[in-house]
Amino acid sequence: MSGRIIGISGPTVSVDLAGLKLYERVVVGEAGLMGEVVRLERGRAVVQVYENTRGLAIGEPVVGTGTQLTARLGPGLLRQMFDGLQRPLAAMHQSQGPFLLPGGTGAGTTAAMKLRFTPTKSRGDAIRVGESVGYVDEGAFRHPILAVDCEGTIDEIKDGEIGLEEAVAALTDGRRVFACHDWPVRLPRPYRRKLSRFEPLTTGQRCIDFLFPLARGGSAIFPGGFGTGKTLLEQSIAKFAEVDIVVYVGCGERGNEMAEMLDDFTVLSDPWSKRPLMERTIVVVNTSNMPVAAREASIYTAITMAEYYRDLGYNVLLLADSLSRWAEALREISAALEEMPGEEGYPTYLGSRMAEFFARAGVVETLDGRIGSLTVLLSISPPGGDFSEPVTQACLRNTGAFFMLDTSLAHRRHFPAINWFQSFSLYEADVVAQLDQQVAAEWGALRQRTRALLQREESLREVAEIVGTEGLQEADRLLMRTTARIRQTFLAQNAYTEDAFSTPAQTYQKIRQLLDEHQAASERLERGESPAHDAEVHPS
């Protein structure tokens, strides 16, 4: 089926091709640009084009593909860097040079890859949808090969070297099981059921793990103005989080910081497994200067790959920096479609799209009975650092945890600049109870004490603003010295030093020591001894 371009506006084109379906993928123009149908009218379809429309001409051909925008799922994804449409960036660098030229597909690059397949089923065995028939070893991972869309009796099954595009098994009815399959990125992958259990997800950031703990299968947002440390926090968590697989999405952000991150990731190791960090990582990157429509698709491409690893029974963490850039891409496309704008020009379906996205997080029992989890962490870049804007607000309705990044803390170079009064975690109760058992029985009690101290400091600070610290009671001055130490040595964590990562045991020890010292000093003060002027504290 083929038609012609009849109109072009920003990232969208109108085509006269009949018989297209909504969300069908189409190939646009002589350059063969990829696009997706976003609106259908009689005699006309509107296509969102994933590449720059510059140079496209009226009358150029348009071809429907009959499929939706899909991600290719299977062994070989780990360690790779993709653009928002899952095109392999390293291969494109090799084939087209340093600049991204329009029309490249990058397809076929994995076709040459060979892997060893070990069957776990044999001829005559029955298999169900979603059940595994064998596995390949992908780095440290045992990668099961699932029968995604067929069930029946095995007629033939491979053993040994396979190509990624080959079938590993054939069923008696002639259907085949492949090592790789394609899945429409906007369609959540199925599972047997969702579980409501919340196990701790250690991030290595003391402020989060101790005060606002995360749970596997949960979601969190961290909004903050520019320079408040969103990217460094995401990257730190991507390095240190206690999970099996990390999918990192650079969504509409800087090229240089991706170069920096890739540089770091290739030399660092996963602190938990001690394996090279890239072995557990997939990077999806659509920088701010790459086409906006592909930016819009990037988070779906990424979460589909993340769900795939969840379905293999792994704990997966998806990080996206920044969801605001995704929302802005949605707004740009909506404006080109001349849709009725909602708040701040965002389309009125912004909230429901976000809710659908957050709903893809969770702990699930997979179709073949494994347990997998998908945790979602998203940064948000509110204009002017003002959290009343639509994207932050829509996220707040969906997220399980909220880490508010504070511009004034960032200006004091207190990083991570998580505001300890405004942030929250809904997983707190569940996770703290488990950490009481796993790390130390007084974990929860120490949290309460720390929070009380910080709270008290805040009210004292107001007094001190008027009378100066010299005018405070001795006991209050002691308290302020302790909280300054808590802030500077415990809550703050410099991402460029060894301190960037802290295990739960180290976190516990550190806070325990600070509070013990405070206790001892308070007791001395009560006995009337002069307070030891411990290490100089900076009044920041």
Add this chain to the structure above:
Amino acid sequence: MTATAAYTTRLSRHSYSTLRSIQGPLLFVEKVSDARMSEAVRIVFPDGHEAAGEVLRIEGDTVLIQVIGDSRGLDMDHTEVVFTDSVKRAPLSPGVLNRTFGGSFQPLDGLPMFVPERWAPVSGFPLNPVARERPQEFIETGLSCIDGLNTLVKGQKLPIFSCAGLPSSAIVASVLAHARSGGVNVAGTGSGSVVVFVALGLAHHEYAFYRQTLERLQGDFVAFINLARDPVVERLLAPRFGLSVAEYLAFEQGRDVLVVITDMTNYCDALREVSTAREELPGRRGYPGYLYSDLASLYERAGRIKQRPGSVTLLPVVTMPEDDITHPIPDLTGYITEGQIVLSRELHQRGIFPPVDVLPSLSRLMQRGIGKGHTREDHRKIANALYMHYASGRDLRRLEAIVGRESMGDSDKRMLDFAEAFEREIVHQGDARRGIGETLDLSLALLQKFGLSA
């Protein structure tokens, strides 16, 4: 203006006089076949002179065209639009060096147009993120507040956030005159470095000042000049020409290119004006919703490429409307650039030059560009200590304003004095150039004088 037309490659010629309407810089032309998105067009005025234009949108056989340049004098019946079949391109050749052009690439220096070696689309192509080299080579600007505390590296984009009436041009001139990398002048002859200077909507006296600075430069430069009286739409084009030339000089000729664009606020206002004329939905403060992506399409052209010499470093000047850093222009800029140098009206009033407020200033790529092998081993420690103590001194100023200096403790008074001395002795340096060694020595001495450790 004819220079524009002369170097646009044309594969086939379509010419139309079927105008439906003219709205400021926008023309609707009907019954056009085969128009291309972003295609460059020539507009022939009734009196025979020409202007350039670009296709913005196509709906069936109706095409929306933006006139680049002045649209005064167009009419409905005798205006002709000639389609060129190609997108806007920049002519490239080493002959571009030491030349001054207008916002449409027309020579302004009285010399003939050079013969292009090749042409490149002005919007460039996005750099593949995996092809990027991590920027980490120190550029010494000669200013302590930048080199010591907010270090610039090759391939970085670091804007100067100024306020109306502050001496951002003097700071830029100082950097142009003094910047060095690897011991050689960034703007020195034979150093492999080039300055690309893009003036956007400048008043004549400002331009005259920059003109002198460029003339005094020892090394190569290329200038694109759009003054306040020049067409608004050229303001959108000039930075793209500048960056296309910069990419060519950097990644094909192996030069280290320092691109100065001033003033980006005028660029954003031009974008708003054009967007309003196009009847697009206005976003915050009337700026279009795509301002972030549009600015990123310029700023992201800074960088370095793996296994290639050359670099594009970007030093744009942004004037914050109403001195407000949360205004959409500085705000979106900060979200794209790798830090910012923020000027302060208060420091300026106290006679400090450069009046840089180091607290909100930041260079995000500093970490890798300093220390052993880059600047000096103790650089990081000194910078952190200066910053921390200065921040506490500044905090105490608020207290001082309430309780008065007399009722403050000795250690608090000492920090107040430190903050003052830091501004007078480290930030303030007048016309002098300081090497990084000198900056660090002065800083260390100041810390020691106050009994503070680095």
